[in-house]
Amino acid sequence: MKLITRFSDGTLAVKLEGEIDEHSVIDIRRRADEAIEAHAFADRAIFYLGGVSFMDSTGIGFLIGRYKKLRRFGIRAYISGPDPTADKILTMSGVYTLIPKINDEEDRL
Amino acid sequence: MKNYMRMELSAIGSNEGFARSTVAAFALPLNPSLAELSDLKTAVSEAVTNCIVHAYASSPAESSLVVIECETEPFLEGEDAGNEGGGIIHIRVRDYGCGIDDVGKALQPFYTTKEDEERSGMGFTIMQTFMDGFKVESEKGVGTTVFMSKKIGLKDGVDA
Ligand SMILES: Nc1ncnc2c1ncn2[C@@H]1O[C@H](COP(=O)(O)OP(=O)(O)OP(=O)(O)O)[C@@H](O)[C@H]1O
Ligand SMILES: [Mg+2]
Numbered sequence: 001m002k003l004i005t006r007f008s009d010g011t012l013a014v015k016l017e018g019e020i021d022e023h024s025v026i027d028i029r030r031r032a033d034e035a036i037e038a039h040a041f042a043d044r045a046i047f048y049l050g051g052v053s054f055m056d057s058t059g060i061g062f063l064i065g066r067y068k069k070l071r072r073f074g075i076r077a078y079i080s081g082p083d084p085t086a087d088k089i090l091t092m093s094g095v096y097t098l099i100p101k102i103n104d105e106e107d108r109l
Numbered sequence: 110m111k112n113y114m115r116m117e118l119s120a121i122g123s124n125e126g127f128a129r130s131t132v133a134a135f136a137l138p139l140n141p142s143l144a145e146l147s148d149l150k151t152a153v154s155e156a157v158t159n160c161i162v163h164a165y166a167s168s169p170a171e172s173s174l175v176v177i178e179c180e181t182e183p184f185l186e187g188e189d190a191g192n193e194g195g196g197i198i199h200i201r202v203r204d205y206g207c208g209i210d211d212v213g214k215a216l217q218p219f220y221t222t223k224e225d226e227e228r229s230g231m232g233f234t235i236m237q238t239f240m241d242g243f244k245v246e247s248e249k250g251v252g253t254t255v256f257m258s259k260k261i262g263l264k265d266g267v268d269a
Contacts, residue, residue, distance in 0.1 A: 058227075
């Protein structure tokens with residue numbers, strides 16, 4: 001699993017690539033949290049899921065977990081570019097009510 | 110012709126990708142669409158992950174096993190089938206772990222016994238949504254079996 005972060009103009013961009021499951025999430029959870037802590041003054045964070053070729057409910061837990069952490073720092077969170085299956089999972093679990101989906105070109109990364 | 114396979118895996122996280130990819134590969138002769146294949150992989154991943162994180166939470170991983178059985182049945186045989194493909198896949202995912210206290214409760218959306226570990230309680234709901242047939246049998250201290258089936262090759266879509 002690849003996790004690329006970039007900070008610019010108050011926005012923490014987090015790009016995920018690969019398959020998110022119970023095994024791979026351990027590493028990206030730690031790295032995402034490190035990036036959030038290093039940019040605790042950010043205004044917002046965007047999770048780019050365009051490179052995620054697979055995710056199951058572990059992805060829900062990962063995103064909600066990061067959302068809770070970001071909220072403690074007062075940082076708003078957004079999701080961009082999920083594939084149709086991920087979109088189905090995120091819609092049915094209500095994730096978008098906490099972390100809205102936006103259309104954002106990935107030029108931040 | 111019907112086709113059958115059975116695999117037995119150590120209940121460790123690094124086997125999750127192998128398990129879902131193998132089931133997807135086994136379903137390929139039915140000509141699934143990419144969307145169907147993706148649904149199948151997600152449902153299998155949910156069932157296998159549950160064995161690892163719930164069933165064997167307090168057992169040594171090396172001796173804990175997940176058994177996956179699959180059976181495919183094409184709708185049409187021989188020349189009739191042509192390139193159309195299509196058929197049904199039956200999947201059974203079994204563990205010999207702790208079992209589930211109250212299956213009815215476990216099946217409810219957002220019900221989880223592992224909220225502190227970032228589980229969302231959506232696994233069973235996803236399996237039910239992504240598959241056509243779904244059933245759980247569980248006995249405390251004996252283990253849990255998830256039965257799922259899906260009709261493949263019915264919908265329009267991009268072939269995998
Ligand atoms: N194979 C199993 N053995 C024992 N208990 C299980 C098993 N599968 C599920 N459970 C129980 O059923 C509950 C609901 O399972 P479900 O997959 O729907 O959600 P979850 O695994 O808790 O969270 P998520 O799948 O969203 O990460 C679990 O929290 C667990 O208590
Ligand atoms: Mg689960």
